[in-house]
Amino acid sequence: xxxxxxxxxxxxxxxxxxxxxxxxxxxxxxxxxxxxxxxxxxxxxxxxxxxxxxxxxxxxxxxxxxxxxxxxxxxxxxxxxxxxxxxxxxxxxxxxxxxxxxxxxxx
Amino acid sequence: xxxxxxxxxxxxxxxxxxxxxxxxxxxxxxxxxxxxxxxxxxxxxxxxxxxxxxxxxxxxxxxxxxxxxxxxxxxxxxxxxxxxxxxxxxxxxxxxxxxxxxxxxxxxxxxxxx
Numbered sequence: 555x556x557x558x559x560x561x562x563x564x565x566x567x568x569x570x571x572x573x574x575x576x577x578x579x580x581x582x583x584x585x586x587x588x589x590x591x592x593x594x595x596x597x598x599x600x601x602x603x604x605x606x607x608x609x610x611x612x613x614x615x616x617x618x619x620x621x622x623x624x625x626x627x628x629x630x631x632x633x634x635x636x637x638x639x640x641x642x643x644x645x646x647x648x649x650x651x652x653x654x655x656x657x658x659x660x661x
Numbered sequence: 662x663x664x665x666x667x668x669x670x671x672x673x674x675x676x677x678x679x680x681x682x683x684x685x686x687x688x689x690x691x692x693x694x695x696x697x698x699x700x701x702x703x704x705x706x707x708x709x710x711x712x713x714x715x716x717x718x719x720x721x722x723x724x725x726x727x728x729x730x731x732x733x734x735x736x737x738x739x740x741x742x743x744x745x746x747x748x749x750x751x752x753x754x755x756x757x758x759x760x761x762x763x764x765x766x767x768x769x770x771x772x773x774x775x
Contacts, residue, residue, distance in 0.1 A: 555722070588762055597755055597765040598706065609763065641706055645762060649721045650696075652706040 556580050556644055560653035567632050568661045575627040575656045577642035582622050586646035589618055589627045592655075593638045601640075602627060634660060663687035665695070665756050665766035672772050673746050679771060683739040683756030690714070690732050694759035695739040697730065699752040700768075707752075711759055712739055746773045 557580040567573045577587065585605040590598035600609045602618035605625060615630040629636055637660055642653040669681040683695055694713035700706050710720045710730040720728050729742040739756060753768040 597767050599765075600763045603761065603763070643706075643762065645760070648719050650708045652708070654705045 555649055556583060556647055556651050558642055558644055558651050558653035560640075560642055560656050562656060563654070564657045564659065566659045566661050569632055569634060571632045573629045573632050573658065575640050575658070577620075577625045577627070577653050579623045579625070579644055581647075583644040583646035585621060586644055587618075587620065587625045588643045588645065589616075590641045590643060591636075591638045592641065598641060632658075632660070663758065663764045665758065665764060667754060667756050667766045667769040669754065669769045669771060671770065672774065674775050675746055675748065675773055677746055678742060678744045679746055679750070681741045681743075681754055681756075681769065681771070683741070683766060685737045685739070685756075685758070688758065690734045690737060690739065693761070695732070696757050696759045696762070697739075697741045698755045698757055698765075699750075700755070701749075701752040709743075709754075710741060713759070748773050 559578045561576045587605050589602040591601050592598045601612050601616050606618045617628050619626050639655045639657045641655050664686045666684050673679050696711040697709040710728050712718050712730045712732050718730050727744050732739045751773045753770050755768045756766045758764040
């Protein structure tokens with residue numbers, strides 16, 4: 555199975571900061587990497603699909619990049635409503651697997 | 662619009678079989694697959710099983726011997742059965758549209774307890 559490692563596990567930043575979340579796969583996943591935002595008590599919400607494609611309705615402050623085994627989610631200007639846990643997810647090889655999440659907090 | 666809604670028993674006794682239903686609207690099961698994902702309280706997400714638009718299936722290898730996924734296209738429903746339940750199977754169970762993995766249901770909480 556492909557292991558997905560996210561870092562950091564917890565990130566604390568100020569409103570307006572540029573924040574970067576990382577996700578590393580144990581092998582090449584050919585850019586089949588999605589990012590999800592999950593708020594407490596809610597279902598995951600798709601932000602970015604296939605590395606760098608912004609899902610419809612998601613604010614443009616979210617962006618994704620990467621290739622091979624290394625991927626990044628960037629929030630260009632952190633907003634209070636961005637407080638959530640963020641998961642990466644690979645759908646290149648079955649079984650599909652998630653990262654363990656980055657919990658994003660406001661300072 | 663696209664919607665998925667999970668339904669199930671809520672509380673199941675250990676060693677029993679869990680049956681969950683995902684009822685979809687806004688798309689056809691013959692055009693999109695549906696997957697099940699679970700999340701134990703306070704923990705991360707785990708992909709369990711998928712049934713694809715052509716009817717083929719895939720399972721998490723760690724759970725495969727206990728799982729069965731099927732569909733009823735006339736009812737727009739995907740069914741998940743998991744046998745030999747243990748307390749570790751206590752989780753929120755979500756269904757999600759696949760292969761795009763874009764739309765998710767709100768989830769159903771399943772507690773395994775005597």
